[in-house]
Amino acid sequence: GVSQSPSNKVTEKGKDVELRCDPISEHNRLxxxxxxxxxxxxxxTYFQNEAQLEKSRLLSDRFSAExxxxxxxxLEIQRTEQGDSAMYLCASSSSRGATNEKLFFGSGxxxxxx
Amino acid sequence: xxxxxLHLPTLxxxxxxxxxxxxxxxxxxxDYFIWYKQESGKGPQFIIDIRSNMDKRQxxxxxxxxxxxxxxxxxQIAATQPGDSAVYFCAEKYSGYSTLTFGKGTMLxxxx
Numbered sequence: 001g002v003s004q005s006p007s008n009k010v011t012e013k014g015k016d017v018e019l020r021c022d023p024i025s026e027h028n029r030l031x032x033x034x035x036x037x038x039x040x041x042x043x044x045t046y047f048q049n050e051a052q053l054e055k056s057r058l059l060s061d062r063f064s065a066e067x068x069x070x071x072x073x074x075l076e077i078q079r080t081e082q083g084d085s086a087m088y089l090c091a092s093s094s095s096r097g098a099t100n101e102k103l104f105f106g107s108g109x110x111x112x113x114x
Numbered sequence: 115x116x117x118x119x120l121h122l123p124t125l126x127x128x129x130x131x132x133x134x135x136x137x138x139x140x141x142x143x144x145d146y147f148i149w150y151k152q153e154s155g156k157g158p159q160f161i162i163d164i165r166s167n168m169d170k171r172q173x174x175x176x177x178x179x180x181x182x183x184x185x186x187x188x189x190q191i192a193a194t195q196p197g198d199s200a201v202y203f204c205a206e207k208y209s210g211y212s213t214l215t216f217g218k219g220t221m222l223x224x225x226x
Contacts, residue, residue, distance in 0.1 A: 040216030101146045105157035
């Protein structure tokens with residue numbers, strides 16, 4: 001399945017954090033979503049192979065995502081703010097096949113900014 | 115129904131009952147719909163999906179119904195079990211858009 005690390009991260013306001021996602025190995029698409037308590041996941045960004053094809057307006061310039069070799073991805077948040085506290089979910093899918101829209105999610109990284 | 119802040123719509127049922135969870139989607143151009151189950155502290159787990167050229171699809175103990183006229187999606191769970199207790203999200207994909215857009219979720223509570 002999709003693996004995310006760390007599962008929990010507590011940091012202080014102003015610090016930088018990096019979250020990691022390892023997608024299902026044969027999947028070429030990778031997505032980052034953010035979820036706050038009581039809400040559905042909100043789209044942040046999407047990669048096909050190593051190319052970042054789409055970014056949400058939610059992704060401020062403090063956020064940067066990479067997928068350097070088209071396999072794992074990292075989401076870095078610089079100068080964290082308390083409003084960044086959320087569950088960060090990674091998902092992957094394959095662009096091939098009949099149900100390429102189906103996303104497979106990891107268990108998320110719960111980020112708490114104090 | 116609508117949820118405000120932390121207050122998710124909640125459906126409480128008894129074990130063995132059939133459950134129906136409803137979802138109003140937003141975009142008439144959406145061509146793919148999917149239901150996810152999310153347990154506390156975990157990521158969303160796929161349940162069932164349906165394309166806009168269908169109005170019904172069945173899985174194991176679950177059925178999804180799509181009414182494009184009123185932009186409504188429902189998830190029916192037969193013989194609900196305590197293990198079905200979770201938050202259920204519907205999501206839609208707009209034609210030509212690259213990813214899923216999620217609704218607000220419904221909490222299902224199943225009592226033994």
